[in-house]
Amino acid sequence: MSNLLANLNEQQHQAVTLPSQHALILAGAGSGKTRVLTTRIAWLVQSGQASPAEILAVTFTNKAAKEMHARLAAMLPINTRSMWIGTFHGLCNRLLRAHHRDAGLPQLFQILDSGDQLAAIKRLLKTLNVDDEKFPPRELQHFINGQKEAGFRPHAVEAWDEFTRQRVQLYQEYEAQCQRESVVDFAELLLRTYELLERNEPIRRHYQRRFRHILVDEFQDTNVLQYRWLKLLADEGREGGASLFCVGDDDQSIYRFRGAEVGNMRDFEREFRVQNVIRLEQNYRSRGNILDAANAIIRNNSDRLGKNLWTDQGAGEPIRVFEAFSDADEARWLVDEVRGLVRDGALRSEIALLYRSNAQSRVLEHQLFTAGVPYRVYGGLRFFERQEIKHALAYLRLIANPDDDTAFARVVNFPTRGIGARSLEALQDAARTYNTSLYATVPHLSGKAGTVLAQFVRLVEDLRRDTARLPLPELIDHVLDASGLRAHYKSEKEGQERLENLDELLGAGSNFVAEAQADAEVLAGDHALLADFLAHASLEAGDHQADQGADAVQLMTVHSAKGLEFNVVFVSGLEEGLFPHENSILEAEGLEEERRLMYVAVTRARERLYLSFAQSRMLHGQTRYNLRSRFLEEIPAGLVKWLTPPNPRSMAGGALAGMGGGYFKPGASVAPVAARQARGTSAHLPNGLRIGQSVAHAKFGQGVIVAAEGSGSDAKVQINFGPAGVKWLLLAVAKLEPV
DNA sequence: CTCGCGAGTTTTTTT
DNA sequence: AACTCGCGAG
Numbered sequence A: 001m002s003n004l005l006a007n008l009n010e011q012q013h014q015a016v017t018l019p020s021q022h023a024l025i026l027a028g029a030g031s032g033k034t035r036v037l038t039t040r041i042a043w044l045v046q047s048g049q050a051s052p053a054e055i056l057a058v059t060f061t062n063k064a065a066k067e068m069h070a071r072l073a074a075m076l077p078i079n080t081r082s083m084w085i086g087t088f089h090g091l092c093n094r095l096l097r098a099h100h101r102d103a104g105l106p107q108l109f110q111i112l113d114s115g116d117q118l119a120a121i122k123r124l125l126k127t128l129n130v131d132d133e134k135f136p137p138r139e140l141q142h143f144i145n146g147q148k149e150a151g152f153r154p155h156a157v158e159a160w161d162e163f164t165r166q167r168v169q170l171y172q173e174y175e176a177q178c179q180r181e182s183v184v185d186f187a188e189l190l191l192r193t194y195e196l197l198e199r200n201e202p203i204r205r206h207y208q209r210r211f212r213h214i215l216v217d218e219f220q221d222t223n224v225l226q227y228r229w230l231k232l233l234a235d236e237g238r239e240g241g242a243s244l245f246c247v248g249d250d251d252q253s254i255y256r257f258r259g260a261e262v263g264n265m266r267d268f269e270r271e272f273r274v275q276n277v278i279r280l281e282q283n284y285r286s287r288g289n290i291l292d293a294a295n296a297i298i299r300n301n302s303d304r305l306g307k308n309l310w311t312d313q314g315a316g317e318p319i320r321v322f323e324a325f326s327d328a329d330e331a332r333w334l335v336d337e338v339r340g341l342v343r344d345g346a347l348r349s350e351i352a353l354l355y356r357s358n359a360q361s362r363v364l365e366h367q368l369f370t371a372g373v374p375y376r377v378y379g380g381l382r383f384f385e386r387q388e389i390k391h392a393l394a395y396l397r398l399i400a401n402p403d404d405d406t407a408f409a410r411v412v413n414f415p416t417r418g419i420g421a422r423s424l425e426a427l428q429d430a431a432r433t434y435n436t437s438l439y440a441t442v443p444h445l446s447g448k449a450g451t452v453l454a455q456f457v458r459l460v461e462d463l464r465r466d467t468a469r470l471p472l473p474e475l476i477d478h479v480l481d482a483s484g485l486r487a488h489y490k491s492e493k494e495g496q497e498r499l500e501n502l503d504e505l506l507g508a509g510s511n512f513v514a515e516a517q518a519d520a521e522v523l524a525g526d527h528a529l530l531a532d533f534l535a536h537a538s539l540e541a542g543d544h545q546a547d548q549g550a551d552a553v554q555l556m557t558v559h560s561a562k563g564l565e566f567n568v569v570f571v572s573g574l575e576e577g578l579f580p581h582e583n584s585i586l587e588a589e590g591l592e593e594e595r596r597l598m599y600v601a602v603t604r605a606r607e608r609l610y611l612s613f614a615q616s617r618m619l620h621g622q623t624r625y626n627l628r629s630r631f632l633e634e635i636p637a638g639l640v641k642w643l644t645p646p647n648p649r650s651m652a653g654g655a656l657a658g659m660g661g662g663y664f665k666p667g668a669s670v671a672p673v674a675a676r677q678a679r680g681t682s683a684h685l686p687n688g689l690r691i692g693q694s695v696a697h698a699k700f701g702q703g704v705i706v707a708a709e710g711s712g713s714d715a716k717v718q719i720n721f722g723p724a725g726v727k728w729l730l731l732a733v734a735k736l737e738p739v
Numbered sequence B: 001c002t003c004g005c006g007a008g009t010t011t012t013t014t015t
Numbered sequence C: 001a002a003c004t005c006g007c008g009a010g
Helices: A010-016 A033-046 A062-075 A088-098 A114-127 A137-149 A162-181 A186-199 A201-210 A224-233 A263-271 A288-298 A327-343 A358-371 A387-400 A405-411 A421-434 A438-444 A447-467 A472-482 A485-491 A496-519 A528-539 A588-602 A671-679
Strands: A023-027 A055-059 A084-087 A110-112 A183-185 A213-216 A243-248 A276-280 A319-326 A351-355 A375-377 A553-557 A566-571 A605-619 A622-625 A640-642 A694-697 A701-709 A716-720 A726-730 A736-738
Touching: A010 A033, A010 A276, A023 A033, A023 A263, A033 A055, A033 A062, A033 A213, A033 A243, A055 A062, A055 A088, A062 A084, A084 A088, A088 A186, A088 A528, A110 A114, A110 A186, A110 A528, A114 A137, A114 A162, A114 A183, A114 A405, A114 A421, A137 A162, A137 A186, A137 A224, A162 A183, A162 A405, A183 A186, A186 A201, A186 A224, A201 A224, A213 A224, A224 A263, A243 A263, A288 A319, A288 A588, A288 A605, A319 A327, A327 A351, A327 A358, A327 A566, A327 A605, A351 A358, A358 A375, A358 A553, A387 A405, A387 A447, A387 A472, A387 A485, A387 A496, A387 A528, A405 A438, A421 A438, A421 A447, A438 A447, A447 A472, A472 A485, A472 A496, A472 A528, A485 A496, A496 A528, A566 A588
Parallel strands: A023 A243, A023 A276, A055 A084, A055 A213, A110 A183, A213 A243, A319 A605, A319 A640, A351 A553, A351 A566, A375 A553, A566 A605
Antiparallel strands: A605 A622, A694 A701, A694 A736, A701 A716, A716 A726
């Protein structure tokens, strides 16, 4: 036990050894949060205060759950399998499988990922003949998920206006469709489990008695429903309920957009009368300059719980800032810098290239590829989201659950077997009349459509029969052949990679079996393991990226970098409109979340931090001219070393060609010209103004002309004023001074 | 019914 | 720039 607690600082020690009461640990970036959480669990078990079966630990990513499990297994000499460690979604899946009857679900229910859900909504709109212009599927998806995450079933939604009433109606239809098809989306996993526990007292009591210690990681990212779920399990904080140990950092809350509610931290403190609030402020990760910059940035946010990170590791190097002429220029510089670091002995895997949005990775990848630097991109298209994998999974899903209409619709005519829109329409209509799934409706259909569809149904039945006794990998292998998927991709010109991915699916199957056997908790019955595998595929979209072990530069969004750390970090694209993102700039809440994102980005670095931005950038096929990010101005000048001459005139003026620090190569295209051509506007506006030109406005301050429209007295220009926003101004009216 | 082309739209972030 | 969707020819 003593060695368990060795090397903990005072606050960490205090947190780990708190009595079994509710506790809130405010853990700053790099302050040893994961260590405290895992050591706490180990300490509880080792000191005899809790048995492993009494522990429930909730994380946000599967990766974090796995890591926690591994660390605990290393710390404790006993079997840790009886602990429940997982993501909210993973744990809910487990509960719903165990109590599927009480939850009103068949045992082999399927899980819809976001893409599946969107497809299901589109299909719903089509069958109901709803105008998808008026109800854009994406928007509806967002609406439905939002309601579920707030805990509202359709009848509970307050709809004051006609539009909302109609959307609620669609929400209800969507629910009915899901129930009919035995499928469950992400939000439904949570809501369904919550309702199960709320309504079923014996089950609720059972779990309340079982879990004496509930520990939550990344508590700042919980949404309303997740918090209520935790409260329910902890018996609302009543005497005799479990003790809740929540670890989080309000400054790192970056998922507000998908319903995360930082307010949960304050609510928790109040509602559970939390006596133990501990701040972990000593940072073991970053050098002083980096930390000072992070502190200075986050200080601009209001309404924080308050925390200031410090380190005893010394100031370290200054933060390097680079201004590029264009995004390509930025990428070239960046790759050169990376090569220099590697030449000096740095590990590529210790260098991270961070950006705000996935679209930005393209330029970086291009330059890395050209320079022959090995790299690895996180995020983007995940393994289980590739179309060929989705197709294969759809066949597997039909085997496990033929009523899954989403899966049915996906592969009924893939590979093409002469079942067109006509036949499908007839089938959909019939399915509505009989109120059965597409699959179950097929026998009701006569005529030509009936014949081809019956053939497809027979194919699926054969698949089910022939695979009933097969181990998972062989099962998948058989399906790939018998469905015709392999043959189809073999004949396709670009199909080679897809074939390889399909083979990799076999590998994923084998891995899953190996892990499931170790886990021992496998469902009984035919194809039950298959259902487990499919749930796994939905919940864990797959970090199946190339060459885990290879020494490669790491590329990812700031979001996916959360929780990670690197010796060297580059944050690129620090421009107004990009980071902070233009969609978030207008409301204060959104801007503060962007700032937390910046805080997360900066605190990923241990030794060296680079920040860069470009005067012009290709986005959506158009050249845009951005001002440099306000977050750069929030870093005290004394911490910064400019690699390019500081450009005080404003922030990046696009018209100021040649300001790329001399890095801009002769012959590189001049972005303003490209923009003019792309937009088809006149090359020169009156008064010598042009696109990319920096201008000053009496009220809005400095800005950059990003677009122009019309001519003569109608001539308008769009100007990005940074903090003051992006505005269209009439040239005839607005007083603009070139800068 | 299938395939190919062109128009139109998109993108912030993800369990 | 890349992807999706709808339309028309075969």
